[in-house]
Amino acid sequence: MKLIERILEVARTYPERVVVAEKERDYTYHELLIAIKQISQELAKKAKNERPVFVFGKNDFLTLATMLAVNLTGRAYIPVDAHTPFERTEMILNAAKPSAVIVTAPVADKFDSLLQERIEFFEFDAALKEDEITELDTTQAVSGDETNYIIYTSGTTGVPKGVAVSHDNLLSFTNWMNTSFEHIEGNQILEQALYSFDLSIFSIYPSLTTGGSLVTLSREETINFKLLFERLNRSVINTWISTPSFVDICLLDPSFVAEKHPELTQFIFCGEELTHKTAQKLLAAFPEAAIYNTYGPTEATGAISSVRVTDELLAAYSRVPIGKAKSGVELRIVDDELIIVGDSVAKGYFENPVKTAEAFFELDGKRAYHTGDAGFIDEQGIFNYNGRIDFQVKFNGFRIELQDIESHLLSLPEVEKAVVLAKENDFHKVVALVAVLVVNEKTPDRAYTKNLKTELAPLIMDYMMPTKFVYLEDFPLNQNGKIDRKLLAAQVFGENN
Numbered sequence: 001m002k003l004i005e006r007i008l009e010v011a012r013t014y015p016e017r018v019v020v021a022e023k024e025r026d027y028t029y030h031e032l033l034i035a036i037k038q039i040s041q042e043l044a045k046k047a048k049n050e051r052p053v054f055v056f057g058k059n060d061f062l063t064l065a066t067m068l069a070v071n072l073t074g075r076a077y078i079p080v081d082a083h084t085p086f087e088r089t090e091m092i093l094n095a096a097k098p099s100a101v102i103v104t105a106p107v108a109d110k111f112d113s114l115l116q117e118r119i120e121f122f123e124f125d126a127a128l129k130e131d132e133i134t135e136l137d138t139t140q141a142v143s144g145d146e147t148n149y150i151i152y153t154s155g156t157t158g159v160p161k162g163v164a165v166s167h168d169n170l171l172s173f174t175n176w177m178n179t180s181f182e183h184i185e186g187n188q189i190l191e192q193a194l195y196s197f198d199l200s201i202f203s204i205y206p207s208l209t210t211g212g213s214l215v216t217l218s219r220e221e222t223i224n225f226k227l228l229f230e231r232l233n234r235s236v237i238n239t240w241i242s243t244p245s246f247v248d249i250c251l252l253d254p255s256f257v258a259e260k261h262p263e264l265t266q267f268i269f270c271g272e273e274l275t276h277k278t279a280q281k282l283l284a285a286f287p288e289a290a291i292y293n294t295y296g297p298t299e300a301t302g303a304i305s306s307v308r309v310t311d312e313l314l315a316a317y318s319r320v321p322i323g324k325a326k327s328g329v330e331l332r333i334v335d336d337e338l339i340i341v342g343d344s345v346a347k348g349y350f351e352n353p354v355k356t357a358e359a360f361f362e363l364d365g366k367r368a369y370h371t372g373d374a375g376f377i378d379e380q381g382i383f384n385y386n387g388r389i390d391f392q393v394k395f396n397g398f399r400i401e402l403q404d405i406e407s408h409l410l411s412l413p414e415v416e417k418a419v420v421l422a423k424e425n426d427f428h429k430v431v432a433l434v435a436v437l438v439v440n441e442k443t444p445d446r447a448y449t450k451n452l453k454t455e456l457a458p459l460i461m462d463y464m465m466p467t468k469f470v471y472l473e474d475f476p477l478n479q480n481g482k483i484d485r486k487l488l489a490a491q492v493f494g495e496n497n
């Protein structure tokens with residue numbers, strides 16, 4: 001059965017259930033059927049060809065319905081958040097050459113000419129009759145190896161590339177999510193990640209295929225802590241899905257504890273390293289909850305490994321491991337690099353055979369992907385993440401893993417957050433290692449730094465000792481809710497360095 005068929009079946013089974021809870025209003029599965037019907041009809045009339053459809057909107061009901069409607073017509077959707085900078089939007093549009101552009105939020109003046117030929121969907125006709133909805137035709141709908149969506153990577157490590165994920169990649173991911181974590185009937189799932197970030201599929205597809213509800217945060221709520229805490233305190237959430245950096249923000253609110261949120265019983269993280277510190281704080285706040293660390297790049301469809309985080313696990317590991325591979329996937333270590341093999345590996349980079357050939361390959365007749373992440377497998381058969389290979393630098397002739405230093409800094413009780421940056425000269429030679437820290441001291445002075453160094457010294461090789469310590473009140477996050485290392489480097493070194 002195609003994913004969209006399952007979703008439509010669920011919608012017909014639970015028409016009155018809430019599918020999306022936005023800040024201002026709830027939408028039902030019945031309304032989802034109506035919106036899909038209207039948008040797909042309009043698209044079928046107006047699309048120029050069978051190419052993907054550019055979907056420009058916010059994280060809301062209408063954008064979700066649009067993405068599903070696009071799949072119903074047999075096309076792939078490209079989700080682009082309405083707050084995406086102009087240059088990036090233009091770059092994606094030029095690369096995609098879409099068959100249609102659908103916008104679900106008013107377009108800012110600056111984007112008006114760029115998105116000139118657009119189909120606007122700001123509302124739907126809620127009065128559509130029952131029989132018209134049941135007529136939804138799925139014969140054209142995306143299936144098998146056809147592309148389900150194209151998500152552009154954030155570009156932390158270069159020019160953004162469009163990852164083309166097939167229907168079967170997504171089906172395998174959804175089946176895994178639905179069977180490998182806690183089963184919660186009528187699951188109310190947090191939708192924090194933007195649709196343009198593949199962490200969003202962790203919420204969308206498990207929810208829609210099981211009759212769950214998406215508790216969707218607006219942009220205002222994710223950037224304004226007061227609004228965020230207000231919303232969390234008046235919402236019922238069973239399953240929490242976010243980046244670790246996002247839950248760090250929520251842990252600042254004293255009411256983010258099990259006593260105030262007894263219904264919040266499951267946490268699933270992905271997208272960046274879950275630090276020991278964050279995991280410990282969360283376990284202290286929600287001692288009974290099932291907490292999972294999952295790992296994977298966009299190129300392998302959401303996540304491909306997981307581990308339950310418990311006090312025992314934290315006692316046994318100084319760095320939270322990434323666990324064991326999902327069914328259908330094999331993780332291998334080749335030359336210290338994590339290689340993903342199997343049915344989660346995406347089709348490649350959209351219409352970019354050169355970049356695809358650099359990262360994707362065949363192994364024993366299966367699709368395989370070079371993650372660019374360093375890792376190892378331990379005696380328990382558990383995979384461990386050792387940082388990104390491109391965050392390894394040569395300093396004074398020694399090979400140094402910046403994230404290794406970070407994890408040791410984080411093991412010190414007074415360090416809340418840590419990023420180590422390599423400062424390069426004009427010839428790309430590393431001339432300094434700069435530890436950028438958030439600490440529990442308002443005005444750290446020289447003596448404070450000296451003390452930190454003394455504490456750090458027995459934990460690392462002496463050539464790994466940062467040459468400079470910089471203290472910040474907090475770290476900037478990118479629009480995907482991960483620590484923004486590029487912006488941090490610009491803040492610390494100045495724009496031209």
Ligand SMILES: Nc1ncnc2c1ncn2[C@@H]1O[C@H](COP(=O)(O)OP(=O)(O)OP(=O)(O)O)[C@@H](O)[C@H]1O
Pocket residue numbers: 153154155156157158160269270271272273274293294295296297298299322371373385387388
């Ligand atoms: N549980 C985890 N622990 C540690 N690192 C993780 C975890 N989950 C994801 N990551 C890191 O995030 C990467 C995947 O991120 P994603 O696919 O969102 O793109 P990105 O790397 O942020 O963007 P770009 O590819 O443009 O640089 C992984 O390769 C890994 O480095």
